[in-house]
Amino acid sequence: MLIDRIEAQKNPTKHTLVAIVENKPGVLNRVASLMRRRNFNIESLAVGTTEDPTVSRMTIVIDASKTNAALVERNLYKLINVIDVQDLSEVPSVVRELALIKVRTEDAKHRGEIKQIADMFQSRVVDVSLNSLIIEVTGEENKVDSMLKVLAEYGILEVVRTGRIAMARG
Amino acid sequence: MKLTGAQIIWEILLQQGTEVVFGYPGGAILPTYDALVDYQDRIRHVLVRHEENAALAADAYFRATGKVGVCMATSGPGALNLVTGLANAMMDSSAVVAITGQVASHLVGTDAFQETDVTGVTLPITKHNYLVMSVEELPQALTEAFYIARSGRPGPVLVDICKDAQQKMTDYTPISEVKLRGYRAIKPFPQNIPLLLQRAKELIDQARRPIILAGQGIKHANAHEEFRQFVEKSGIPVATTLLGIGVLSEEHPLNLRMMGMHGEAYVNQAIANADLLIALGMRFDDRVTGNLKTYAKNARVIHVDVDPAEINKNVPADVGIIANLRDVLQQLTPMIEKRTYPHWLEQIAEWRKDTLSHDIMQMPLPEDMLIAPQVMRLIWEATGGNCTICTDVGQHQMWETQYFHHTRKNQLITSGGLGTMGFALPAAIGTKFGRPDEEVWAIAGDGGFQMSIPELATVVQEGLNIKIAIINNNFLGMVRQWQELMHNRRYSAVEMWTPDFVKLAEAYGICGLRANNVKSAREAIATARAHNGPVLIEFVVEKEMNVFPMIQPGKSLNEMTRRPIQPAALGGGFDFLDAQK
Numbered sequence: 029m030l031i032d033r034i035e036a037q038k039n040p041t042k043h044t045l046v047a048i049v050e051n052k053p054g055v056l057n058r059v060a061s062l063m064r065r066r067n068f069n070i071e072s073l074a075v076g077t078t079e080d081p082t083v084s085r086m087t088i089v090i091d092a093s094k095t096n097a098a099l100v101e102r103n104l105y106k107l108i109n110v111i112d113v114q115d116l117s118e119v120p121s122v123v124r125e126l127a128l129i130k131v132r133t134e135d136a137k138h139r140g141e142i143k144q145i146a147d148m149f150q151s152r153v154v155d156v157s158l159n160s161l162i163i164e165v166t167g168e169e170n171k172v173d174s175m176l177k178v179l180a181e182y183g184i185l186e187v188v189r190t191g192r193i194a195m196a197r198g
Numbered sequence: 199m200k201l202t203g204a205q206i207i208w209e210i211l212l213q214q215g216t217e218v219v220f221g222y223p224g225g226a227i228l229p230t231y232d233a234l235v236d237y238q239d240r241i242r243h244v245l246v247r248h249e250e251n252a253a254l255a256a257d258a259y260f261r262a263t264g265k266v267g268v269c270m271a272t273s274g275p276g277a278l279n280l281v282t283g284l285a286n287a288m289m290d291s292s293a294v295v296a297i298t299g300q301v302a303s304h305l306v307g308t309d310a311f312q313e314t315d316v317t318g319v320t321l322p323i324t325k326h327n328y329l330v331m332s333v334e335e336l337p338q339a340l341t342e343a344f345y346i347a348r349s350g351r352p353g354p355v356l357v358d359i360c361k362d363a364q365q366k367m368t369d370y371t372p373i374s375e376v377k378l379r380g381y382r383a384i385k386p387f388p389q390n391i392p393l394l395l396q397r398a399k400e401l402i403d404q405a406r407r408p409i410i411l412a413g414q415g416i417k418h419a420n421a422h423e424e425f426r427q428f429v430e431k432s433g434i435p436v437a438t439t440l441l442g443i444g445v446l447s448e449e450h451p452l453n454l455r456m457m458g459m460h461g462e463a464y465v466n467q468a469i470a471n472a473d474l475l476i477a478l479g480m481r482f483d484d485r486v487t488g489n490l491k492t493y494a495k496n497a498r499v500i501h502v503d504v505d506p507a508e509i510n511k512n513v514p515a516d517v518g519i520i521a522n523l524r525d526v527l528q529q530l531t532p533m534i535e536k537r538t539y540p541h542w543l544e545q546i547a548e549w550r551k552d553t554l555s556h557d558i559m560q561m562p563l564p565e566d567m568l569i570a571p572q573v574m575r576l577i578w579e580a581t582g583g584n585c586t587i588c589t590d591v592g593q594h595q596m597w598e599t600q601y602f603h604h605t606r607k608n609q610l611i612t613s614g615g616l617g618t619m620g621f622a623l624p625a626a627i628g629t630k631f632g633r634p635d636e637e638v639w640a641i642a643g644d645g646g647f648q649m650s651i652p653e654l655a656t657v658v659q660e661g662l663n664i665k666i667a668i669i670n671n672n673f674l675g676m677v678r679q680w681q682e683l684m685h686n687r688r689y690s691a692v693e694m695w696t697p698d699f700v701k702l703a704e705a706y707g708i709c710g711l712r713a714n715n716v717k718s719a720r721e722a723i724a725t726a727r728a729h730n731g732p733v734l735i736e737f738v739v740e741k742e743m744n745v746f747p748m749i750q751p752g753k754s755l756n757e758m759t760r761r762p763i764q765p766a767a768l769g770g771g772f773d774f775l776d777a778q779k
Contacts, residue, residue, distance in 0.1 A: 049380070050379055050380060053329075054317065054321075054329075057318070057321065058321060061321050061322055065322045096510070098510065099507060099510065099511060102506040102507040102509075103507045105385045105506060105507075106505070106506075106507055107326075107380075108325070108326040108346060108378065108380060108381045109380055110380045111379050111380035112380070
């Protein structure tokens with residue numbers, strides 16, 4: 029239930045753009061350079077391959093309270109290697125982020141508690157050592173944020189987050 | 199056909215209709231210069247004296263002809279010297295293709311001799327760029343470069359070509375059609391253009407004090423005629439941007455002339471009081487708008503531009519249309535009613551009268567002195583306006599716009615957005631190649647001219663008949679003006695020693711003249727025009743004179759600093775400095 033509520037929360041100031049770009053050297057540099065040059069504020073930028081090896085997909089999250097998302101979209105279009113831009117904030121979409129969280133564990137009791145928390149967040153323990161656990165969690169940023177808050181009680185040693193990826197539904 | 203990469207470069211230039219290349223050779227571009235020997239009967243190469251001037255000349259060549267300007271340089275320092283010229287072309291939307299040599303592909307990334315990551319350096323100041331590592335990629339990249347440079351909103355494209363890609367051979371077949379996956383000259387945005395035009399028409403119908411803001415986009419769309427028809431049918435007065443000068447004759451009764459920081463007061467007054475702005479191919483630069491919060495605050499805005507990123511960038515548009523201006527004007531003109539705005543034009547005429555009372559040329563001036571506005575007027579009168587003017591950046595540039603009335607198409611070539619000092623002379627060189635039968639004047643201040651003195655050698659070597667006017671006040675005039683008005687006259691690094699320009703010209707084998715009053719200025723201009731060859735005239739002008747009116751940075755259009763109506767103390771101490779509101 030907790031998770032559903034978090035999933036349903038939408039942060040209205042965050043805008044998700046997906047740019048389909050040619051898979052050529054330097055394209056990431058061009059997009060990053062555009063953001064810096066135009067003084068656009070971006071929250072995250074995730075890049076990956078797609079079903080078509082000649083194109084890559086970039087998911088760009090913009091803080092719309094500081095940056096006009098429509099201008100970002102239009103400027104992206106000016107880059108020669110950008111094939112298409114979609115604004116996913118205006119259509120129903122699936123949004124995910126993946127995080128790896130290394131948590132300190134002092135004893136078996138802690139381990140058990142943390143495992144329970146991981147289960148509640150529908151996440152997995154992917155590494156166990158004497159003094160720590162690594163948990164893999166996927167979901168919207170709010171879910172990851174909540175989990176981090178809870179785990180902070182135990183002592184977080186290391187965190188890595190992928191940044192948002194998104195896809196329109198249907 | 200088996201060709202080397204170097205030969206392919208020249209073949210593609212020929213295919214693209216290139217007639218002249220401005221460049222400078224060096225190690226990494228040597229194979230291309232070797233191949234040039236076999237092509238120099240078909241393409242003229244102009245050896246400049248500094249690569250920056252190659253890029254600026256190519257930029258001006260585009261502005262003079264509408265054809266892509268081409269410049270060439272070697273790797274490292276050669277390519278880096280192009281940077282200012284490319285940024286200039288980017289800011290003013292000039293189609294330029296820059297070809298640079300790069301170290302051999304196996305050396306890329308090793309800090310080889312004269313290696314620089316040129317595509318990295320030029321990424322934010324080009325419309326696009328390419329690093330060509332193999333000869334096989336070359337035909338595609340260079341052909342695309344020309345297409346990208348001239349289509350849509352024009353801009354510079356750099357192609358960096360490794361030395362071995364120039365040397366190796368490949369089968370070459372010319373590429374007749376460019377297919378780019380993402381790029382379209384005009385991005386098809388989800389717009390209902392007929393509906394937007396209908397809304398634009400409604401806004402025009404309702405307007406009582408409309409004004410057209412005309413920019414360089416009209417020139418790039420080659421829509422001068424369509425624009426004139428639109429203006430005359432709509433009856434709406436026109437203000438132009440600096441680069442929009444020449445899209446409509448400045449003697450046309452509806453052309454109010456240049457707006458913005460140093461636009462005449464009545465033009466800015468008209469914009470500040472307008473109830474509708476029709477912005478065509480312009481981008482609401484800060485030099486045009488002043489303070490955005492107060493800019494034309496009672497006006498609705500129709501904004502037409504080919505670049506989607508310009509709509510709503512600085513000034514929100516009630517109707518924003520992303521399209522070719524020519525298409526838009528062809529559709530919009532028949533939709534609107536033929537109208538006149540007698541009350542509005544009367545009001546503007548009233549303001550114009552007031553502006554004239556502040557005009558320095560309406561004030562009595564001592565005979566033994568010379569001021570820059572007089573020089574502009576004298577050149578205008580002597581040439582009858584039949585010449586192309588290339589100006590530099592600064593006070594003289596603004597006086598030129600105020601006192602030379604451009605009646606012909608695209609007669610003024612000047613550095614707008616970037617404000618590149620040293621532009622005038624290389625621009626005049628590029629212009630002269632683009633318009634060989636035209637009388638070409640380079641007008642520069644003593645500061646800007648000292649940045650491009652080496653190109654006098656190019657002028658002589660290429661046998662170019664260019665007239666050069668140096669407006670010498672022994673100051674960096676515009677910077678001095680800002681220090682005077684905004685920094686309590688604390689002059690800092692603006693006084694300039696200058697060489698004896700007449701002797702300097704003579705050292706280059708150029709006819710050198712000097713003038714320091716109206717009479718000698720008039721004579722010098724006449725002598726220069728009669729002389730069949732390059733002439734340099736040094737106009738020694740009043741040292742501390744300001745360009746008025748002026749909207750100081752951050753101020754609103756109606757907060758202009760005006761010239762005092764009666765200059766204080768005529769005669770003994772002639773003083774233009776008392777700036778009053």
